[in-house]
Amino acid sequence: MTTAKATATARRPWTKGRIATHVFLAVMTFIWLVPLVYAMLASLRDYQYTAQFGYLSFGGFTLDNYLTAWTDGDFARKFLNSAIITIPAVTLTLFFASMVAFVLARFNWKFNIVMLGAFTAGNLLPPQALLIPVFKMFQSVEVPFWFSESGTLLNSYWGLIFVNVGFQVGFCTFVLSNYMKALPKEIYESAMVDGASIWQQYWKLTLPLCRPSLAALATLEITWIYNEFFWATVLLQNGKMFPITSSLTNLAGAFFTDNNLVAAGAVMIALPTIIIYFALQKHFVSGLTLGATKG
Amino acid sequence: MTTQTKSTVTGKRQKPGMSTRDRVTVALMILVPTSVVAMLVWLPAIATIVLSFFDWDGFGPFTEAKFVGVKWYSDAATIYPAFWPAIQHNVIWLVVLFGIATPIGLLLAVLLDREASHTKFYQTALYLPVVLSMALIGFIWQLMFSRDQGLLNALLGTSIDWYGDPNINLYSALIATSWRHVGYVMLLYLAGLKGVDLALKEAARIDGATEVQTFFHVVFPVMFPINVVVLVITFIDSLRAFDLVWVINRGRNGLELLATEVTRNIVGEAQRIGFGSALATIMLVMSTVFIIIYLRIVMKEDR
Numbered sequence A: 001m002t003t004a005k006a007t008a009t010a011r012r013p014w015t016k017g018r019i020a021t022h023v024f025l026a027v028m029t030f031i032w033l034v035p036l037v038y039a040m041l042a043s044l045r046d047y048q049y050t051a052q053f054g055y056l057s058f059g060g061f062t063l064d065n066y067l068t069a070w071t072d073g074d075f076a077r078k079f080l081n082s083a084i085i086t087i088p089a090v091t092l093t094l095f096f097a098s099m100v101a102f103v104l105a106r107f108n109w110k111f112n113i114v115m116l117g118a119f120t121a122g123n124l125l126p127p128q129a130l131l132i133p134v135f136k137m138f139q140s141v142e143v144p145f146w147f148s149e150s151g152t153l154l155n156s157y158w159g160l161i162f163v164n165v166g167f168q169v170g171f172c173t174f175v176l177s178n179y180m181k182a183l184p185k186e187i188y189e190s191a192m193v194d195g196a197s198i199w200q201q202y203w204k205l206t207l208p209l210c211r212p213s214l215a216a217l218a219t220l221e222i223t224w225i226y227n228e229f230f231w232a233t234v235l236l237q238n239g240k241m242f243p244i245t246s247s248l249t250n251l252a253g254a255f256f257t258d259n260n261l262v263a264a265g266a267v268m269i270a271l272p273t274i275i276i277y278f279a280l281q282k283h284f285v286s287g288l289t290l291g292a293t294k295g
Numbered sequence B: 001m002t003t004q005t006k007s008t009v010t011g012k013r014q015k016p017g018m019s020t021r022d023r024v025t026v027a028l029m030i031l032v033p034t035s036v037v038a039m040l041v042w043l044p045a046i047a048t049i050v051l052s053f054f055d056w057d058g059f060g061p062f063t064e065a066k067f068v069g070v071k072w073y074s075d076a077a078t079i080y081p082a083f084w085p086a087i088q089h090n091v092i093w094l095v096v097l098f099g100i101a102t103p104i105g106l107l108l109a110v111l112l113d114r115e116a117s118h119t120k121f122y123q124t125a126l127y128l129p130v131v132l133s134m135a136l137i138g139f140i141w142q143l144m145f146s147r148d149q150g151l152l153n154a155l156l157g158t159s160i161d162w163y164g165d166p167n168i169n170l171y172s173a174l175i176a177t178s179w180r181h182v183g184y185v186m187l188l189y190l191a192g193l194k195g196v197d198l199a200l201k202e203a204a205r206i207d208g209a210t211e212v213q214t215f216f217h218v219v220f221p222v223m224f225p226i227n228v229v230v231l232v233i234t235f236i237d238s239l240r241a242f243d244l245v246w247v248i249n250r251g252r253n254g255l256e257l258l259a260t261e262v263t264r265n266i267v268g269e270a271q272r273i274g275f276g277s278a279l280a281t282i283m284l285v286m287s288t289v290f291i292i293i294y295l296r297i298v299m300k301e302d303r
Helices: A002-011 A016-043 A047-053 A064-072 A075-106 A112-122 A127-140 A157-181 A186-193 A198-209 A211-227 A230-235 A259-279 A281-293 B002-007 B020-051 B071-078 B083-115 B120-131 B134-145 B151-156 B169-194 B198-206 B211-222 B224-239 B243-249 B258-267 B273-298
Strands: none
Touching: A016 A259, A016 B083, A016 B120, A016 B134, A016 B169, A047 A259, A064 A075, A064 A259, A075 A112, A075 A157, A075 A198, A075 A211, A075 B020, A112 A157, A112 B020, A112 B273, A127 A157, A127 A230, A127 B020, A127 B258, A127 B273, A157 A211, A157 A230, A157 B020, A186 A198, A198 A211, A198 B020, A211 A259, A211 A281, A211 B134, A230 B243, A230 B258, A259 A281, A259 B120, A259 B134, A281 B120, A281 B169, B020 B273, B071 B083, B071 B273, B083 B120, B083 B169, B083 B224, B083 B258, B120 B169, B134 B151, B134 B169, B134 B243, B169 B224, B169 B243, B198 B211, B211 B224, B224 B273, B243 B258, B258 B273
């Protein structure tokens, strides 16, 4: 069907309007790519060279910026921190959201709509508006040292992980409950005849059927939590614990900024999300539109 | 209904057959996630509102805090120098995203949808900034905007401090934000346009409507839910704009925003809990209006 459609449009004559459209789109695309391409080019150039000849010159290509940024910025540690935060946060978010969505979709209770509304709205609140109570709460909650080196939830990975979960669970619940509501109710009836418990229905029946939307949400959430900047910056005051997204500030020095070095850091930080985007574009796009349009 | 209630005294009405174990399972499945969201989202939201009416140093017990009424709000409006600039900047932020970036996103979506083929490359490129964090976007645009090393000054032969000059840095930040917002809006509208019934367009064409007329009188109104979603996302993103200006200069010197002022009052040099909470409450109230509109639209089918 797609091929038929493609040949149909290919046969469509190249009118002035169509040419103008393509020219406009090409120009916009070019403008949109300039900052990214420029960042890549700058990252590959020697600072001394560009300082002397300017950025419009040609030459001075090197890979040193990547090495320097990687070591000076402690990138290995920071990428690890990002993984320590992102992986449990995404897993817990999807686990929690799918449980709530399952119950809300499985049973017709009166409070369902209120619950769904409360969960969805939580995702839209400005995080800064909740900062002060969360900050004071984390500061005052004492936890064992094996749980967090700082002895409180402030400056701890688990504190940050739970904040991310609290914020993201609403969006995922909303998307998943729409998806689960579309599943036929009969599957549960036959499962109940077979004596399946609620947990078995959720774990063995509903979750496998939700694989496409779980994949889409996982793709989206990995990107979002990896990109999360605000909570990481304010809740982890120890620079060593920062995830990679919050670390570029350290590389951009207070007195002297080597933009080529910053560019190399930026490219490395962007790489995981760009790879995810290209590898899982379908999931990524469907996840976003699922939330906005109800599939 | 009454008979049903009578016959299932022991269980939930709809599921008379649920065992105790199942009931415990269901309760846990709801309660665990709900308590996380309540502890980290809803209770803090309420606490913010309460704190905004008290004078609390943040260290002693809260019972010793003094009730001060609307003092912090009147302080904000009268003596806090960054308040009105922050409001103004948030409004400009909204106006630019809503009036310029959103229409560009819509236009791109319409053109891409109409062409249908050979547009994969355009779509991918235009959407690429959406996968980057706003903090990273701030740094990527610094390479364009830097006074001494930036591409823009090199091309224009100027030496403008795009991120530093308080008269223009807000607009520089807005260009960087729009770079991402356009792609996001484009994606949402592309999905919306795919959902528009082709028969509608065909009917309008047969009635002799031009393409532009068809779009404004048929297609655009049909996309009402998407329009609302885009509108709400634009409003809320303008209100909670933070990361970009924080990496530029921590929201000072022409880049004050409500979100940065709230943050400054808790993680900055001095903790002003009551005052910061008053600013945060203003953000909460504004966002609530749009959240309600959003919920009414996206949950319509459920009601």
